[in-house]
Amino acid sequence: MSTAPSYTKELENYGIPGPSALRDLLTSSNNLPETIKEFQAANSIQLPSLKPVMKLLDLHNIRRTEYHELVVHELTDKILLKLRALGEKRTPDSVRKLERQLEKCFKLYKVPKIRPIVLETLKQLPKVADRYLKLIICDKEFYDSCAVTVRQQIWVKNDGLFLEAINPVIASYITEKDKIFLSIEKLQTNFFTCDTTKSRRQWPQVQELISMVGEREVLYERLMEIIRERYFEAGNTHYCSLRLELLMAAHDVNVEHVVKVDPCHDFAWCLDACVRDKHLDSQQTNKLKILLDTGKKSSTKVLADMAMIASDPHVVHFLCSMSIKVLRDNASSGAYLPREQNALQLLIKLIALGASGKNIITEQIPQQLVDPIIFTKFLPSFTMSMIEDIFRYELNKAPDEVADEYQQEKSVSPPNPLLTTFLKADVVCSLLWIHYTLDLLPTKRRVHENSTILRYFQMLPRLKDKVAYRDPWVHLLVHRLVTSNQFSPLLSDETVSRAVISDFLLRGIEINPNIRFHLLKLCTHLKGVLGEAYTRSILEQVAPDPSKPDVGSPTLAERFVTEYERITQKITLDRTSSLETNSEVASVKSDDTMSQ
Structure with a gap:
């Protein structure tokens, strides 16, 4: 005899007969047929009009279990629809009804057939009582099944669970960004052109983080604080990109509470528009200048966040490219001195702001940016x-x-x-x-x-x-x-x-081990230009050495070994194929000479 599921005990604890109750009835009964009949009558659907139908189902050999499964499924769908309708109303009366419904059904959340109703009731309630939240935390499986709006209420009071939820998403974002740098394939797009400003903030990780924060200011501020801490610890400018993209993603979905609480919104929005259009007009110049001056008079936290936004590589690339354009145009015309150009002064100050980001976070505010x-x-x-x-x-x-x-x-x-x-x-x-x-x-x-x-x-x-x-x-x-x-x-x-290669790239491997990936890319796609001997020399210098611990992470080390073996095999095959082709051509020429 199979062991009854654990949730059946929950039914019996609340007065709903389960396997144990039925077993006790059958073992203590003096009249089994009568006992079974009474049990069925007490626990069946109490509808007089149903009796003839049940007999008809019996004649068609349809088991009662199948019938009851279908009824439960249909009733569950109807209840869920009613719960969603109550949730959409958001009136005091509808909230009270949802609270009463939760009080009735929550105790049976472990029962699989009832759990969807409990989860939907929790989801539709604008505020779940603390006594329920405490019980949800204690059951990891149930916690994971709850809607994000329910978990947000837990995260507001439990920082550890919030960190546990967002850490994998942030790590996935950083990994995906790094993959763009380390790709060996020859693509016409690069890190700066593979995504538009809008598509960058539609990355799954960015959208997931925004949904996890919702309209809760506390969670948004905590998320920004975590990103700020990670940037200070690691110095990875991807965190700066994430800071900017999250704010603009919140702007896109009109999360007004979040947008209003972020004092850097106008600054980020203006810079994002400049990067998108690859242009800086006089109106934007004046606005950015005012925002920058205001930020320098604000708190350290505000200025640090502005510095992070200015440190986003896309923003830095735009600012530097625009500065070079202004300087080059001025070099051609000789119309102005650099200190006489307001746009150039702003561009340089913004680059300097981004470069000072980590120092500002530690409250080491420079007296002057430039x-x-x-x-x-x-x-x-x-x-x-x-x-x-x-x-x-x-x-x-x-x-x-x-x-x-x-x-x-x-x-x-x-x-x-x-x-x-x-x-x-x-x-x-x-x-x-x-x-x-x-x-x-x-x-x-x-x-x-x-x-x-x-x-x-x-x-x-x-x-x-x-x-x-x-x-x-x-x-x-x-x-x-x-x-x-x-x-x-x-x-x-x-x-x-x-x-380019020997004096610059090869010497930089100790500074940035990922340069090896870039050298593999050069060897793969420019071996015809560099020559076979020089290409092989480069490959020998970047070859993985099992006797030396790798400077990078184990994952990157493993990936490099895989890519290195693939590239060296490809180059060897190409060389072999070329030699065979040359041999065939030489053979044909020799035959032609002999025939003549």
Whole structure:
């Protein structure tokens, strides 16, 4: 005889006959047929009109169990519909009815047939009494089955359960972001173009976190606090992206309570619009300037959150790209000094704000975001370098007699000591240098001399905080090299390829182990340009070494080994196939010669 399910005891505890009661009745009965008849009559559906139907079902050999299962299913659906209708009304009367219903059914939540009714009643109640919430916490399976609106009420009072719920979602978000950096495949889109501003905040993880927070300000503020703490601990700018995307996702779904409680909403909304349109007009410039000035006068917490938003890589990329555009246009026209351009001053201050994010979180607020010497010394000197680059570019297109006249001006000198000092000391200057280096890379419309590009590449390893070795900037550089067919002449130059790969990327592996993935990508897609010998040399230098513990996480180490083996096998097969083809061609030529 099989053991009765545990929930049957719950039925008996509340006076509903179960297997034990039936067994006691049968074992103590002097008249079994009469006892069974009485039990059926007492526990059947009490409808006089049903008796003829039951006899008809008996004639068709339909078991009573099947009939009762169907009735329970139909009744459950009708009750659930009525509960949802009461929940939609949100009137005091409907709430009272839901509370009475919960009081009647909650004690039987362990019974599978009744649990859906209990769960729906809990879901439709705007506020569940604490006595129920305490019991829900004690049953992990039941807690997991409850609607998110019910669990929100628990999370408000239980920080540990809230952390337990959001941690896997945040970890999944960070992992998915990192996967974009480490992809070996050749894609036309990169980290900055694979998603639009709107699609980024529609990621499943972002939407799930917003649904978990709902309209509860306490949970939203706690979530922001957790993201802020994680960013300070890890320094991973994906947390800054998450901070911005969550706020804009709440804006999209019109969660007014959350939007109003976040003092950074206007700042984030304005920057998000600029990144989306890839443009900064005078109205947006004035608004951002006012918001920035107001933020500096606010609390440390507000300024720290603004700094996190400004640290989002998409925002930093936009700000730096716009700054380079303004500086390049000014270098061509010579109309203004850098310190005379309000838009440029704002862009530099916003970049500096993002770069100061971690310090501001620890309440180390700088007296001024940007040292004035950046505007009076660095930017003029940087602009002069741009002017020299433009001049050399125009000379290359000029007739020979003109080019010969200015032959001395065509020579490329290393960055002057003033520039070098700033690049080593200031991360804002370093970020501008990286973006100008990217801007110099060949395009269909503009190709600079290799010596010009080398001038900037050779400074990348010396930038402040080794920022050029960090993702997403190294990812963006490698992506540009892989996806553009304009780089073949550039990388065919041994001096350039050595400067990019040997002197820059290979030296950065100890700083950022993920650079190995970028080198695999280069070897996979540019082996024809780099040459077989150099490609194999690179692969040997990045080969996984079982005798040395990996610097990265075990998951990344395992992934790298898999990718490395796949790439080396592919390159070997390609080489074998090429040798066989060459052998066949040589054989055919030999046969043709002999026949002649």
